[in-house]
Amino acid sequence: MENREKQLPVTCPSCGGDLNVKVLGCPNCRTEVSGDYDLPVLLRLSKDEVGFVLSFIKNSGSLKEMANEMGLSYPTVRNYLNELIEKIGRLEDDSDN
Amino acid sequence: MTLTTENKRLSMWLFNPFLFVGGERILFIGLIIAAVHIPIGYYLDIRFAGAIDMHLVPIVTSWATPVADILIAWVSMAGCMFAAAKLFRSPIRVIDITGSVAVARIPLLISIGPALLLEPDVQSIEELLNLQGSELYQLAALSVISMLFLIWYFVLLYNAFKINSNLKGARLWIGFIGSVIIAEIVSIMIQRAL
Numbered sequence: 001m002e003n004r005e006k007q008l009p010v011t012c013p014s015c016g017g018d019l020n021v022k023v024l025g026c027p028n029c030r031t032e033v034s035g036d037y038d039l040p041v042l043l044r045l046s047k048d049e050v051g052f053v054l055s056f057i058k059n060s061g062s063l064k065e066m067a068n069e070m071g072l073s074y075p076t077v078r079n080y081l082n083e084l085i086e087k088i089g090r091l092e093d094d095s096d097n
Numbered sequence: 098m099t100l101t102t103e104n105k106r107l108s109m110w111l112f113n114p115f116l117f118v119g120g121e122r123i124l125f126i127g128l129i130i131a132a133v134h135i136p137i138g139y140y141l142d143i144r145f146a147g148a149i150d151m152h153l154v155p156i157v158t159s160w161a162t163p164v165a166d167i168l169i170a171w172v173s174m175a176g177c178m179f180a181a182a183k184l185f186r187s188p189i190r191v192i193d194i195t196g197s198v199a200v201a202r203i204p205l206l207i208s209i210g211p212a213l214l215l216e217p218d219v220q221s222i223e224e225l226l227n228l229q230g231s232e233l234y235q236l237a238a239l240s241v242i243s244m245l246f247l248i249w250y251f252v253l254l255y256n257a258f259k260i261n262s263n264l265k266g267a268r269l270w271i272g273f274i275g276s277v278i279i280a281e282i283v284s285i286m287i288q289r290a291l
Contacts (some may be wrong), residue, residue, distance in 0.1 A: 064120070073119030075193050079263045 010044045018044070018094065041091045049084055056081070112252050114200065115260040119193050127199030131167050133206065138163025143209060146288050148174045148280035149250070151205045153216055165291060173284040174198045174254070177276035182262035185272055189262045197257035201250060208246035215239040251277075 012019055021037040042050065059065040067077045109116055118126065134145055144152045145166040157163060175191075175198040182189035216239065217232045219225045228236055258264075258273045 067119070071117060073115055073117055073123070073193070073260070075119050075190070075261050075263070076116045078188065079260065082263060 007047060008043060010039060038095060041088055044091050052080060052084060113256040115197050115257050123196030123200060124192050127196035130202055131171055131199045134167040135163045137206065137209060138166060141209060141213065145170050148284040153212060169284050169287050171199055174280040177280040178258050181272040181276040182264060185264055185268045187262040187264055193261045197261055201253035201257050204246040204249040208243055211239060211242045
């Protein structure tokens with residue numbers, strides 16, 4: 001059987017709305033904490049977007065270094081960063097409302 | 098990598114190499130492509146008189162002609178695209194757009210091959226209008242091929258502007274069409290003034 005990588009679901013498969021955290025569990029002692037917590041903005045990004053953010057931090061914010069590492073041009077990486085900034089802005093606005 | 102993604106990557110390199118190459122590297126490649134115009138213009142008697150033009154002429158007598166041609170064509174297009182992007186507050190860099198505009202000229206250079214092979218041997222407009230038989234088909238084929246290379250050139254120019262300016266929607270189209278038209282007018286005006 002195909003071994004698929006699990007991804008954190010961030011949108012509701014039924015209505016498409018944002019999901020919240022209801023239960024957190026300790027894998028060590030099996031304690032469960034329940035409540036109603038908003039997902040942090042960074043966790044609402046896709047896997048590729050989180051990878052981009054991590055790469056940005058690891059490269060000390062140097063887009064030039066990132067472009068070399070990713071095999072892309074500087075403007076392409078800068079455009080991707082601008083799109084990510086816009087998306088984070090939208091997610092923050094959604095969280096505030 | 099599957100065949101589909103390899104094909105996609107190849108088409109990206111053909112129509113949008115600016116996704117992968119920028120900065121000093123694209124400027125260096127652009128300089129080589131601009132330099133290649135000079136011997137081609139001189140030895141093959143070709144004028145690049147205008148930002149989007151390429152013409153076969155009876156003779157190019159001086160090295161200065163192709164040097165001026167490519168400089169005017171290159172600087173006017175890069176300058177107009179840079180100015181248009183800046184007008185819309187884009188973070189465009191001179192180094193990227195200058196190199197990209199020169200790289201976008203590759204289809205114009207390649208189109209010289211079919212133009213030299215298929216150009217009918219005519220000396221006047223009257224002769225051209227009276228072409229018949231195989232020479233007429235040759236001219237038709239050359240027109241279609243030239244049009245395809247011109248479209249390829251415009252696609253590259255559009256992608257160069259899009260990637261380097263990061264403009265979207267109406268601003269992208271207005272900026273692109275406006276800068277191409279103005280670059281062509283400016284380059285022809287400079288050519289006439291020389």
